[in-house]
Amino acid sequence: MYSGENKIKVEHSLVKGAAGMIRLQGVTKRYKGASTDAVRSLDLEVRPGEIFGFLGPNGAGKTTTIKIIVGLLKPDQGQVLINGHDLALDPIAAKHAMGFVPDKPDLYPRLTALEYLNLIGDVYGVDAQTRRKRLDYYLDMFQLTEAAGDLIQSFSRGMQQKVALTGALLHAPALFILDEPMVGLDPKSSHQFKEIMREHVREGNTVFFSTHVLEVAEQLCHRVGIINQGELIACGTMDELRSKEGREGSSLEKLFLELTDEGGSYEK
Amino acid sequence: MKSRVWSLYRALLNVNYGWSAAKYYYLRKKQRIWEPIVIGVSIAPAAGFVVWLAWTMTEQLYAGGLSFGQPHLPLVTGTLATAVLSLFFGFFYVLSAFYFSNDLPVLLPLPLGSGEILLAKLGVVLTGQYLLNAFVLVPMGIRYGMLAEAGLGYAVSALLSFLILPVISLVIAGVLAVLLMRLVNLSRYKDQLTWIGGIGLLVLVFAFTFWLQNNVQSDDPMVLMELLMNQADGLIREVGKIFPPSVWAAQAMAYANQALGWLNLLYLILAGAVSLAVLYFLGEKVFLQGVLAGLEGTRGGSRRKQASRDLEVRNAFWTLVSTERKLFLRDPNFALNGLVGYVLFPVMALLPVFGKNLGNNPFDLLSLDQLHPLLAAGGVALFFLVMSGLSLIPSTTFSREGRYLWIMRSLPLSLGQVIGSRVAAAQLINTAGCLLGVLPIAYISGWGVLPVILGAILGVLLASGAALLLTLLDLSRPMLDWVNPIKAVKSNFNGIVGAFGTFGLAFLLGALFYFNWQTETLWLIPLELLLAAALLTALAVLLVRRWAPALWARL
Numbered sequence: 030m031y032s033g034e035n036k037i038k039v040e041h042s043l044v045k046g047a048a049g050m051i052r053l054q055g056v057t058k059r060y061k062g063a064s065t066d067a068v069r070s071l072d073l074e075v076r077p078g079e080i081f082g083f084l085g086p087n088g089a090g091k092t093t094t095i096k097i098i099v100g101l102l103k104p105d106q107g108q109v110l111i112n113g114h115d116l117a118l119d120p121i122a123a124k125h126a127m128g129f130v131p132d133k134p135d136l137y138p139r140l141t142a143l144e145y146l147n148l149i150g151d152v153y154g155v156d157a158q159t160r161r162k163r164l165d166y167y168l169d170m171f172q173l174t175e176a177a178g179d180l181i182q183s184f185s186r187g188m189q190q191k192v193a194l195t196g197a198l199l200h201a202p203a204l205f206i207l208d209e210p211m212v213g214l215d216p217k218s219s220h221q222f223k224e225i226m227r228e229h230v231r232e233g234n235t236v237f238f239s240t241h242v243l244e245v246a247e248q249l250c251h252r253v254g255i256i257n258q259g260e261l262i263a264c265g266t267m268d269e270l271r272s273k274e275g276r277e278g279s280s281l282e283k284l285f286l287e288l289t290d291e292g293g294s295y296e297k
Numbered sequence: 298m299k300s301r302v303w304s305l306y307r308a309l310l311n312v313n314y315g316w317s318a319a320k321y322y323y324l325r326k327k328q329r330i331w332e333p334i335v336i337g338v339s340i341a342p343a344a345g346f347v348v349w350l351a352w353t354m355t356e357q358l359y360a361g362g363l364s365f366g367q368p369h370l371p372l373v374t375g376t377l378a379t380a381v382l383s384l385f386f387g388f389f390y391v392l393s394a395f396y397f398s399n400d401l402p403v404l405l406p407l408p409l410g411s412g413e414i415l416l417a418k419l420g421v422v423l424t425g426q427y428l429l430n431a432f433v434l435v436p437m438g439i440r441y442g443m444l445a446e447a448g449l450g451y452a453v454s455a456l457l458s459f460l461i462l463p464v465i466s467l468v469i470a471g472v473l474a475v476l477l478m479r480l481v482n483l484s485r486y487k488d489q490l491t492w493i494g495g496i497g498l499l500v501l502v503f504a505f506t507f508w509l510q511n512n513v514q515s516d517d518p519m520v521l522m523e524l525l526m527n528q529a530d531g532l533i534r535e536v537g538k539i540f541p542p543s544v545w546a547a548q549a550m551a552y553a554n555q556a557l558g559w560l561n562l563l564y565l566i567l568a569g570a571v572s573l574a575v576l577y578f579l580g581e582k583v584f585l586q587g588v589l590a591g592l593e594g595t596r597g598g599s600r601r602k603q604a605s606r607d608l609e610v611r612n613a614f615w616t617l618v619s620t621e622r623k624l625f626l627r628d629p630n631f632a633l634n635g636l637v638g639y640v641l642f643p644v645m646a647l648l649p650v651f652g653k654n655l656g657n658n659p660f661d662l663l664s665l666d667q668l669h670p671l672l673a674a675g676g677v678a679l680f681f682l683v684m685s686g687l688s689l690i691p692s693t694t695f696s697r698e699g700r701y702l703w704i705m706r707s708l709p710l711s712l713g714q715v716i717g718s719r720v721a722a723a724q725l726i727n728t729a730g731c732l733l734g735v736l737p738i739a740y741i742s743g744w745g746v747l748p749v750i751l752g753a754i755l756g757v758l759l760a761s762g763a764a765l766l767l768t769l770l771d772l773s774r775p776m777l778d779w780v781n782p783i784k785a786v787k788s789n790f791n792g793i794v795g796a797f798g799t800f801g802l803a804f805l806l807g808a809l810f811y812f813n814w815q816t817e818t819l820w821l822i823p824l825e826l827l828l829a830a831a832l833l834t835a836l837a838v839l840l841v842r843r844w845a846p847a848l849w850a851r852l
Contacts, residue, residue, distance in 0.1 A: 099707050103850050124709035135700045139627040140620065147609055151616035152708045161608055 049074035049110075050204050050235040051081075051098060056107035058093055067093040069259040071107070075237050075252075077203075080230050082246035083239040085256035086289050091239040092132060094256065095208045098237070099129045112203055125153070128197030132208040132239075134189055138182030142173060142192045145181060146199060153200035160199065167195040170221055187213045194222065198229075205229055207238040211245060223249060247281040257289045301409060305417035312400070312780070313421050332790055344432060351375070351433045355440040368445060369551030375437045376462060377543040379430045383466035384540070387426065391467060392474040393781075394418045395584070400780065405585075415580035416573070419471055426463045434459055438550075450553035454562050458546035461569040465542045468572035475579050542568055613710070617718030622726065624697065625690060630783040631697055638687045639730030642680075643738060670748040673739075675810050675822045677752025678759055679803040681731045685760035685767070686799025688730065689792040690723040692767040695775035695852075696785045702777060702852065712849050716768055716841060723764045728757055755826040762833030763802070767795045769841050772848045802829075 056071040068090040075081045085091045096102040098109060100120050109116040111123035136145055143164075150160045168174045171191035181189060190213040197205065205226070211219050226236045226249060240246055246253055247267065254264040263270055263284075271279055311317050322328045355371040362370030395418055404414055438455045441447070545561040545568070552558030611619070625631050685691065695702065705715060732753065739749045771791045779785050786792055806829060813819050 101703055101706055121709045121711060124707065127707075129707050131703060135703070137620070137624055137701050137704070139624055143608075144620075144623070147611075148616050148620050149708070151611050152613045152710060154613070155610075157608060157610045160610065164608070 050077045050112055051075040051237060052108075052110040053094075053098070054108045054110075056094070056097060056104045056109065058097060058102060058104050066259050068097070068104075068256075071256075071259075071261055073254060073261060073264065075235060077235050078230060078233055079251040080226055080236040080249050081238075082250035082253040083237065083256065084241075084243065084246055084253055084285060085239075089256045089289075090259040091256055092208055093259075095131075095206060095237075095239060099127060099206055100124060125200075126203045127206055128200065128202035128204070129206045130190070130193045130197045130208065130210060132212065134193035136181045136189055136192060139180060141178050141180055142184070143177045145192060146177075146196055149196040150199050155200050163199055163201070164195070167198060170225075171195065171218060187215060187218070190214060191218065194225075198225070201232075201234070203234050205234060205236045205238075207236070209240060210238050211240060211242055243280075243282045243285055253281070255285060255288055263288050302413045302416050302420075305404075305409065305413065306420040309400070309417055309421045310424060335790070335794075347432045348436045351436040352440050355437045356444065359441060359444045369441075369547055371437060371441055372550050373544065373547040375434055376458065376546045377540070379433060380462050380466045380540055380543040380546075383426055383430070383463050384470055387422065387463075387467045387470040388473060390422050390425070391419070391470045392477075394422050395471065395474055410581055411584040412577035412580035415471070415475075415576060415584055419467060419576065423463055423467055426467060427459075430459070430463060441550075447550075447553060450558070451550055454549040454553045454558060457562060458549055458565060461565050462542060462546050464569045465565075465572050468576045471576050472572075472579060475576075475584055614714055614718055614721075617710070617714060618722045618725070621694070621719055621722035625722070625726065628697075628782055630781075631689075631693075631786055634783070634786045635688045635690055635726075636730060638684055639734050643734035668742070668744075669814075669819050670744065671751075671819045671822045672810060672814065673742075673744045673748040674752035674755065675806075675826065677731075677735050677739075677749060678756035678826050679806060680735060681727065681753065681756025681760045682763055682806075683799050683803045684731055685723065685727050685763045686795040686797075688723070688727055689786050689789070689795065690726055691720060691764035692771055692791045692795030693776075693786050693789050694719045694723070694768055695771045696777065696779075696789050696791065697782070699777050699779055699782075699785060702775075706849075706852065712845055715849070716765070716772070716845060719768050720761060720764045723768075724757060724761055727760055727764070728753070731756065751823065755823060755830065758830035759826060759833065762830055762835075762837050763795075763799050765834065765837035765841060767791070767798075769837065769845060769848075770794060772845060772852075775852070777852075802833075 051073065052075075053071050053073040056068055056073075057066055058068045059066045071090075071094065073094075083091055083094065093102065097104050098111070098116075100116055100123070103117075109123075112126040114123040114126070116123045140148070146164060147160075155163070164177075165174075168177055171194070173188065173191055173195070176184065176188065181192065184192065190210075194210070197207075210222065214222060223245070226238075230236055250267075252264065252266050253270070255262050263273075265273065267281060270281075270284055319333075323330055323333065355375070358371035358374055359368055362368045395415065438459070442451055442455070445451070542565060545564045549558050549562035549565055552561070625635065698705070732749075735749060735752070739745075774791065776785055776789050776791070806825070809825055810819075810822055813821050813825075
């Protein structure tokens, strides 16, 4: 359980520069009317400059955790720190550090893609020159340049996903958060997108994403966390997970299945 | 097939009217019970008026018809009027339900025949039509039965006519819709069709008003009734030729215990059955192609390509204002419902000027010879206030965003920016709309510029406080879970409260102005309006500061 004393310690450690890009402490969330917690006493740290994969079976609490991190849900207990900013105390500063793409990116259907992207650019205060450069880069990469003036309601799901991705990257966020980002992308876009994530991290930023595609997590992630029934049951690099479970040489898929079947709990 | 259609019909009805949610909250959880009570109380006066009108008109038409040997005139008039209106407006409802609803991607992959889907969807539209028709036809049927001392045969015929007649109207509308969609992919023009439907309704209202203005020479309601009756008789004969089922229904009821009545009832039943069979057959044959064509993505042309070159960098607040304005005005479901008052009231007021009856011109009363400039300014301010509620813009602002609200909530925006931009957008539209309505009236009445400017300034101040309160109301209980955007505005309790609330406040202020007029203290009007605006805004700011942060976090 999280206490006020811990909060002071965390803030001090952040001031000294030892903070994670994301730090969750004792985060618990139970939906109204539910009999169990969607997320229970979750402690998690994502370090600057890493790609962190957040894995778990359906209903494990991945999306709930992400919604708490980006401020769409308020935790019942616990603290969320983003790039050193307490999300509850200074949500605007915390959100300035983030770019977020949800699992179902419902975008305003009656805005054109460009109007939507300009809205995002204005809110994040991206200047005209930078905006034009980044828009040209991403719209060209996602082959959206010609369609940018069309209403979003005429776009396929994949195209909407690409507009949402472009919007989330427009201000070059220190922390890029994605919920199931590969869903809806064609193979070429999916490949390009993986490159974007790597490049984003090379520039010193952080990527946090949830996925069901374990191969992608294995290829891309510096570290992964596995959540099951609202609790973090494993967290670390692939080698750390294998060695901890005594499964040297096992694939992530095998580890994931064994861990989630057993429903074990992670010991830090 | 029958049970599948029935199951689908029940499911669609449930989704459309939110019965499960209502049962869950009102009966199981015993929460929000005050909502249906307030809504019932709100619509009761209007519903009561329609029922009273149908009852009285039946009496008048019966008496009038009796004098020239046609006592069944009210039956023909009522059935014909509802049948024709069902046919005209039913076309847009049916088109929307068949082709534009968001449930089609869910329904089409199910092992259901296209005809089954069509019948179930028709059933949902039909249910709504029965509810609407009931307000007119039930009092009319009962009153006629009492006057004609009709028996059991009449009751059976009346019930069957009530049930079958809308089926025929809506099936004709449905067949037209299915054939049209097979020929042209109207999905691309969904918005335009919604605009046409809405504007069509307005034109009908205007035309009726204009016709009344040009034909009624007397204030006596009996004169109007006689005129309607005579005109209606000719109309019935003409339109009855085009739409015989209404005449069959009327004759089935009028001659209920005679062979002629049973024969007409048989015609009606056969026509109903045949029309359903035709719709089912057409559904099986051509519905799917039309739907699939509609589901295919359509892309804008080169018209918008130039837009992609434009890159505007603006202050975040004004971007939010502009986004709110675009999202409201670009969706005809929002815009039509919100903007109708800005056009309807002034045009209804202006129509007499262009009619023959200049002797009854209400602008004579509004001219400055009769009306003090401060009263004119007060009236303008109250129009601003009333329209800020009737427009539904602030009272449904969060509801209209529905599932898209995650965008604003995940952006680094202060609550002041979020709420302030919505109030500002509402005020911009309200001010433009009100001025559009007020200026022609002011010009014709010779008010001059000053009362309009003074009224507009006071109106903006007054409406701003109201808009802030209504924005908070929508933040406190937004209707975010909708499939059809029209539900976010039309079925939204916040909209009803907003409309009645601003109207109530305007009524109180109007009463105060009357008192000022009586006591010759009209100079107090601007001060009273300023005070009302200050109090309203102070209350709104206080409540927003107190409640809004928690409500925003809770969404």
